[in-house]
Amino acid sequence: MNKKMKSLVLGATLLVALPILGGCGNNNIGYVDSMKVANSTEKGLAITKEINAKDKELQAKVAAADEASRQQVIQQARQEFTAFSNAKASEYRQYQEQQINELVKEKKLDVIIEKGAVVGGGTDVTDDLINKMGKASDADIKAAENEANAAASQDAQAQAQPQESAQ
Structure with a gap:
């Protein structure tokens, strides 16, 4: 191939490659x-309530077990939970x-990732996802926060009691 032909082929290749290479840095993330999504959506709060109710049910089952079968009941309760x-x-x-995939299309994003993976840049679509999934009422969010705080307080007290009785 002569020099002129090689230059034309190289030029044509670069002309075709430039738009491809030019798009490599323009990702919409x-x-x-x-x-926040789990704690602010109807679905997230409903599932949290179901899990907490199951936990209480199983704790009651363990508390009702006699001393001989307690370990077996605890093991079964853990597996069930x-x-x-x-x-x-x-x-x-x-x-x-499913909701994220729809949001990707609606917002014309290339990808949606977890906030903790972002060092800088990107677009925060948390509130958009919350609205898409069904925002819980402020009263429901507050009630869930209070319930979580009460459960954490009970857990802390329960852990402190065996330590106090050991002293």
């Missing part, structure tokens, strides 16, 4: 705060993933 909470978490993830 969105990010969400998953914890793990299976239940995993199923509910999977249900929530599938629903959230």
Whole structure:
């Protein structure tokens, strides 16, 4: 091939490649705060309530068990709780993933990632996802926060009691 032909082929190749290479840095990335979404949506709060109710049910079952069968009841309760909470978490993830995929299309984003993975840039679409998934009422959000705080306080007290009685 002569020099002129090589130059034309190289020039044509560069002409075709420039738009492809030019688009490599222009990704539209969105990010969400998953914890805020879970704590601010009807679906997230409903699943949290279901998991908490199952936990209380199983705790009552353990408390009602006699001393001879207590360890077996505890082990069964743990297995049942793990299976239940995993199923509910999977249900929530599938629903959230469906809503995220729709949001990607609506906002013309290339990807949506977790907020913690973003060092800088990107577009926060947390509130958009919350609205898409169904924002819980402020009263429901506040009630869930109070319930979580009460449960954390009870857990702290329960852990402190065995330490106090050991002293």
